[in-house]
Amino acid sequence: MDNQQQDTITLHNQQQQDITMQNQLQQEHQSQDPRHPEHEWQSSLFNCAPCGTCLLSSFLPCILIGRTSGRMRDPSMETFEEFNSECLAFCGIQCLTGCGWIYSMMKRGEIRDRYGIKGSDCEDCAVSFCCSCCAMIQQDKEVKWRTAGLAPITQGYQSQKEGLQMPAPMMQPEHQPEHQDHRPMQQPPMQQPPI
Template identity: 40%
Template sequence: MSAPTETPAAPVAAPAAAPAPASVQSSTPAKSGPIDDNDVNHWKDRFNDVLSRPGEHVNSKSPAGALSWATHLFDCFNPIDLCLITCCVPCVTFGKTHHRVNKNGNMDGYEPVNTSCLLFCGSSCCALHWIPASMQRAAIREKYNLEGNCIEDIAKSLCCACCNLIQLEKETEHREALLRNGSSEQYKSDNGMVYPGAN
């Protein structure tokens, strides 16, 4: 009886090496949340500037020939939705104005809860809301060349907080619309009623 013959085993291929994990990249950057490093640096630089030159900031005022404000401090009930939002959650209006002035006048990429909103909310918990508000008012005066001074900014931000935020939001919306239209025309109020045939 012949011995059984063994068939040679087929060579076993070595297992393929697992591909190295590739870094996940998407076409749009991942949202890191409401904290924006650029905004953090912006506010940090502003605070450092004020702390390094307090006397200059307190005594600062707009140059001669500065423009009048297009909106009034106590014209804060119109539009009513802005009034209600500001009275209930003033930090949202503060953050919205910051975005409009410093990032995008068209409000592209705006999120209601953002770094400036959280800064205002945190400072309000310590009754220091008037500090970022007066700094924002000064920045708006400087950008659009509007009348005013530092003491006035502080007084309005401290004593009329909601009216101040509403005025700043309406003013920046008005000024950015003028800039988009390429107009540098100053806001002109009506000269009162004109009766027919009074010419």
């Protein structure tokens, strides 16, 4: 087998490995893609424990919504404030229109999308309207479970000091007839313009 055939076989094997790796990466990406949810809620809709969370959802649901949203932003709860923007938004919507369940439904959809939980917008609507307290408890417990042990995201984009590093292209050696000269071509010297 000559060198050209070996190079062709090597190139073919490399292409097959690249295709296999691309397929694996696509499968991994699809499993993490919210459009392809795989997960279930970690607790039942009607599991209203712990008692403190149950009381919050019944009497001060705005604080529970704010706490759940705050935990999504900062899992360590270091920067959490009881009366944050989500708490005030829910409270305002509930007091002015009586439709706080719509805000809860939107947050439920956000949680499902972020964590790849099975469900639909119609289910979110029905659960949030009919069992608003239970839905908020389930959402809070889900976010607490999913973010356990995670640190807050405190730093934004960090620029790289070295810039983008590209590997040198791999060149296939070309077969040249033996009678050709192997010296590199010389370029003419550049002339400087007169000043």
